[in-house]
Amino acid sequence: MSFVANAFFRFRHSLSGIGLALGTLLFAAALTPSLVPRTYVMQGILCGVAFGSGYGFGVFWRWIWHYLEMPEPYDRLRSRVNLIVGLICLAVAIVALYLSAGWQNSVRSAMSMEPVPSAYPASVCGLAIVTFLFLLLLTRALIWLGRYISAKIHRFVPRRVANVVGITLTVILIWTIANGLLIQSTFEVLDRSFREYDALIEPDRPQPVAADKTGSAASLLKWDELGRAGREFIASGPTAGEISSLTGRQTVDPIRVYAGLNVADEPKQRAERALEELKRQNGFDRSILVIITPTGTGWVDPAAMNGLEFLYDGNVASIAMQYSYLNSPLSLLFQPEYGAEASRALFTTVYNYWKTLPKDHRPRLYLYGLSLGAMNSEKSISLFEMLEDPINGALWSGPPFPSRDWKRITRDRNEGTPEWLPVFRDGAFARFMNQNGEAPGNGTRWGPLRIVYLQYASDAVVFFDSHAFYRQPDWMNAPRGHDVSPQLRWYPVVTMLQLALDMAFATTTPMGYGHVYAPEHYVDAWIEVADIDGWSEDQINHLKQYLHHKMTGEDVEGYDQRGG
Template identity: 55%
Template structure:
């Protein structure tokens, strides 16, 4: 019931509490089994009844206390995220859901225990009973894991993949092929509208026009270029990457001042807040290119084929980079990378630094990197002593820097090197800050000072906090914009200004652009 990184509804709270209740009960049962296995003496029956009654009384008092405190705990997060406070944590609903989840998990565990007992009974004539019991439990665990991981989960993922693939082909009534020849899927494009997929069609059919950019920027603007290649466009990542290059050449994208290679999320979605703000800041003089690598949501993509996104992102960047290096440096566009969430992870994996040392790209903006991101994690773990884990400083800051809602950035007075890498991350984002070690070790980002959007009431507890954060990841996008895993356009503006080194935008123009996106969000 204690607060973690994201605010929780009574439904999510009940599910988490049910899991924690079952895990705690399971630990107790395991200890009892080990005690009996070692043939240690048990309390006499009368003492056992007294212990149980005292334990039950303590449990009820603790449960009532935390239910009474839970609304205040949740409001400590909601206040930081500018949400309306909860008048009540709906304790009756939470208790009902908790008991349902608890009983279901206990029933499942006892069913498996019966299976292990049956296996042990069949072996008791061949082996000592204590050995047979151990083998029975071991065989049950191994068998269930093998069936679940090798058959059930894969079958469910294939069903999900087929379902998402069908949904990806769904045509929205309000989306029509773009008129501008500078967009994939237009009449001038070699990629058909139907081959872009649902997320690709949404990407090329949206975004600001040259006139809208000009009106807000007080100057002439170009029509932004958007290139997108869906999974249905070609069979292999390499062929889709070459289709993307052909589209870039067709639209004269290499004559723009900036070219951004975007790695989408698992479903192929690209955050409009990131690309719309980019196009305004560049006065339309920018091209964006992306290739879809999956139909599944990001968590399912990681389970189904975690290397598939890496393969596609590498193929796209390699194809674009090899052509880009053949162009005169003084006339070619500056080359950048971008990715959100799983897109950030795969964008990280799309290049090798040593391959680009002779002719490096100009930078990257990665937002909400998942905790599995290798490069991000290596930087975090080697951060400068004394810098917080939620906004670290890395060496001189000439290569990698971090930003959050407040635009805070380490070593702002230090000069940049040839490439600028910026991570945009929120301290309240469980997708970024979850770690398997949270089950047994207190995370560094709970040290003082804490992030501006992390509750002061957040306390770490072994096992429990790990479960809480795992469930937080499932609802990370349910937070208000600017918290959790939902990134605000105004924060992208600050980050892009640093990566692009746009000095032409005055403080007044930047404030006006931010206000424009805030009004858009409130409408």
């Protein structure tokens, strides 16, 4: 017992007073609301990381003070100041814990969710302490390693040189181990797991019998080559009968073509196989042709495509191609170039054939992508190559924050329009839409090429900002989106950590919020992009209600890999 007591005594006295004070303040700030509701597990880990960050800044500040040889306060004064500051910080943390349930309910209220009775402060504190201790011990182990290496080198070189070399070698060693052993091994395990999952043939999703379906016996693309997401996409679309029963019009079965990763090794070869299958099904005889860039797993959001197929009475052909087994965050982390390469290959293959067709005997051509698919779809085109014969438009939903064109258009938005729903010039080329439609201030005229970004103000995948570490993002300024908590505030360091966590859990929100895009909002977006008419307002509202009810049912076809 004495050994444990002595160890605890030494550990307690090794802690930094200013570090604990700053850590407690950041702990309290981490309890404030952000974009996505948090469980107590999410909240506890976030608070632990925030506490560790504040503690690290405090230790660094203390080290700078010593290094600059600034005067040290007397022990009695320092003890009293530490006690007063500690009590103040502790009081702030207690108040924040008391208010945390209300803060989380402000986010839930903005998303029409039921309030929670408690934020489980004891569990949050316990998880935060465990997280902080893990980070602290890991950091101290790395510091010990650096000092050990420096001490060995100090036998041969001066102390300061030894310190620099020791730190450098420690960083190189850690990076080599982390990148070569941990990251690559983790990637290989995840890739193998996702690949095996992708190859599983679902017994409740049989191979199509009709010869004009992708994956049928007559198809150029085999059923087992499509992958799980591809089979889901092919099997989940509405039939002509379903569309006709809602609209009362003459309809046809939509055409859906999908090429999985197993179709061919190279993206260009997969794209050519997909094009031949599209031609076999007479996809270029339809009114609308959509080139889809799926998410990382190959998932295509049925909320998007179902709406368009209803709006056009099934007279739609769509073509998609898988480029990864991993979900979007992992694909972006480990294979950032694969998606852009595959998306570019599919676009150029289809577009080059499409533009050889007579303009009055070919479908209108559009692009679609969600999340990572939106970013890669952006990268697939170049406006300069389409000047003579442009496509008709693009719908990109939930574009990730690094998206090239989205960033440029958002940055160059008209003065006075909010970042979460900008207006770009006269709206003839690009428009932004959310749950309430497009931004007021757009003109009524569209140009020959229509681009619509569908985004929610509560989507952290879109609005994550690494600069939130030290400055308030523009989208936090008033007025804010209706789905963002009015109690959200910016705090240095903490807000960036909150947004990073929000981004990781952006698909856990109800439909119509966060990174989960609702079919009724896709309907409005497609009406703008594809210039759809012939529908009354009552008919459109009826379609929206039907699609929403279908997508929120217990057994949602085509939604197994929500978010991708």
